[in-house]
Amino acid sequence: MTGHPLVLVVGSDRYAVADGFRHERDRLAGEVGEQGGDLGAEMFDGDEPDGLGRALDAARTPAMFGGNRLVGLLGTLDADALGHLVDWCAEPSPDCTLLVGHVQHGGSTKALKALKDCAAEKGRLIEVLAPPQRGQELEHWVRHRAAGAGVTFSAEAERAVAAAVGEDIGALDALFRQLAAAHPGVRIGADELRPFLAATPATRPWDVTDAIDRGDAAGALRALRGLEGLHPLQVQATLANHVRRLRLALSLRSTGPQQIQQELGLKPWPARKLAGQLRQVDEASVDAAHRLVTRAEEALHGGSGLEPETVLDMLVPRLARLIGARR
Numbered sequence: 618m619t620g621h622p623l624v625l626v627v628g629s630d631r632y633a634v635a636d637g638f639r640h641e642r643d644r645l646a647g648e649v650g651e652q653g654g655d656l657g658a659e660m661f662d663g664d665e666p667d668g669l670g671r672a673l674d675a676a677r678t679p680a681m682f683g684g685n686r687l688v689g690l691l692g693t694l695d696a697d698a699l700g701h702l703v704d705w706c707a708e709p710s711p712d713c714t715l716l717v718g719h720v721q722h723g724g725s726t727k728a729l730k731a732l733k734d735c736a737a738e739k740g741r742l743i744e745v746l747a748p749p750q751r752g753q754e755l756e757h758w759v760r761h762r763a764a765g766a767g768v769t770f771s772a773e774a775e776r777a778v779a780a781a782v783g784e785d786i787g788a789l790d791a792l793f794r795q796l797a798a799a800h801p802g803v804r805i806g807a808d809e810l811r812p813f814l815a816a817t818p819a820t821r822p823w824d825v826t827d828a829i830d831r832g833d834a835a836g837a838l839r840a841l842r843g844l845e846g847l848h849p850l851q852v853q854a855t856l857a858n859h860v861r862r863l864r865l866a867l868s869l870r871s872t873g874p875q876q877i878q879q880e881l882g883l884k885p886w887p888a889r890k891l892a893g894q895l896r897q898v899d900e901a902s903v904d905a906a907h908r909l910v911t912r913a914e915e916a917l918h919g920g921s922g923l924e925p926e927t928v929l930d931m932l933v934p935r936l937a938r939l940i941g942a943r944r
Contacts, residue, residue: 621714621739621740621741622705622706622709622710622713622714622715622739622740623702623705623706623709623714623715623717623735623736623739623740623741624641624645624714624715624716624717624736624740624741624743625717625719625732625733625736625740625741625742625743626638626641626716626717626718626719626743626745627718627719627721627729627733627742627743627744627745628720628721628744628745628746629720629721629722630720630745630746631693631720631857631861633745633746634691634718634719634720634745635691635718635914636745636790637718637743637745638689638691638716638718639918641716641743642658642660642687642689642716645658645687645714645716646658646687658687658688658689659672659675659686659687659688659689660688660689660690660691661675661688661689661690661691662690662691662692662908662911663690663691663692663693663694663698663717663718663719664692664693664904664907664908664911665692665908668690668692669690669694669698669701669702672688672689672690672715673701673705675688676688676705676709676710676713676715677710677713679710679712685712685713685714686710686712686713686714687713687714687716688713688714688715688716689715689716689717689718690715690716690717690718691717691718692718692719692720693719693720693721693722694717694719696726696727696728699719699726699728699729699731699732700728700731702715702717702732703728703731703732703735706732706735706736706739706740707735709739714740717732717736719732722865755779756775756776756779759775759778759779759789760775762789762793763775763778763789763793766790766793766794766797767793767797767801767802768793768796768797768805769804769805770804770805770806770810771804771805771806771807773806773807774805774806774807774809774810777807777810777814778792778810778814781814790850791848791849791850791851791854792813792848792851794848795813795848796809796810796813799813822844822847822852822855824840824843825837825840825841825844825852825855825856825933826855826856826859827840828840828937829856829859829933829936829937829940829941830894830897830940830941831937831941832937832938832940832941833937833941834933834934834937834938837933837934837936837937838930838933838934841929841930841933849917849925849926849928849929850914850917850925852929853910853913853914853917853928853929853932856910856913856932856933856936857910857911857913857914860903860906860907860910860936860940861907862891863891863894863895863898863903863906863940864903864904864906864907866891866895867895867898867900867903873892874888874889874891874892875888877891877892894940897941898940902939902940903939903940905939906935906936906939906940909932909935909936909939910932910936913928913929913931913932916928
């Protein structure tokens, strides 16, 4: 079909990987349609226990009426899963492209290196970098990401976006979509930008996450109501980032605020809060929360047919029950 039996998107930042994965999914799905694929695109959650097996089964199942197929797998994959994907790459199905998005935790492993080598040799390897954390590098990164969305800023507006949203890809993309719709083809200055950044009311996103951490579903919903000035994708991105930090800290077996601060690049107060939260949660609950925010992201991109407010109304109390259940 594309000449690429394996397309691998890999990086350490979940949102950067998910963004690259969606871009490749849309590009490859278009090629499948143009070449007569009868199954279209099948996507699987790599963080589900049976996600890898279902994806490989789909990739190895011949199309009923011939044609070309696309199978996708997105998640944080362990060494065994990466090894199975290397085996696939050695003997791929001739009518299928397997698209893999892998969120890498920690350094490179033998299995990951083997899969990257396989993708580079026989398919396509896309390594996405985590966004910079501060200063002019962050502003420069915001500028290039905005340009990719068809948005240009004045220097003052660019600094304001970097300071307010930072490296939060989900929130950035939501902001860029709003700006592109409101000011198409216009260089956006501080005056045009201000209403979008100033739309945050008295309630702050961390009021929602604090209530979730307490297991206070009703309080989290009340705080959610106070975020009406934020785009739903910005709210979802905040929740997902909160869960991602919990998940990463647990996977690294971080035990104290100083270690968390160093490993995750946090400031002292957020690191202390996260260290306290780690004593109240377990991996199963945080993994389940991660699956919920991932599905909510897909739903907010039109995957469910539900209104965005409904998606968030369902997500927030579920997170409170999972993350705050042991408090």
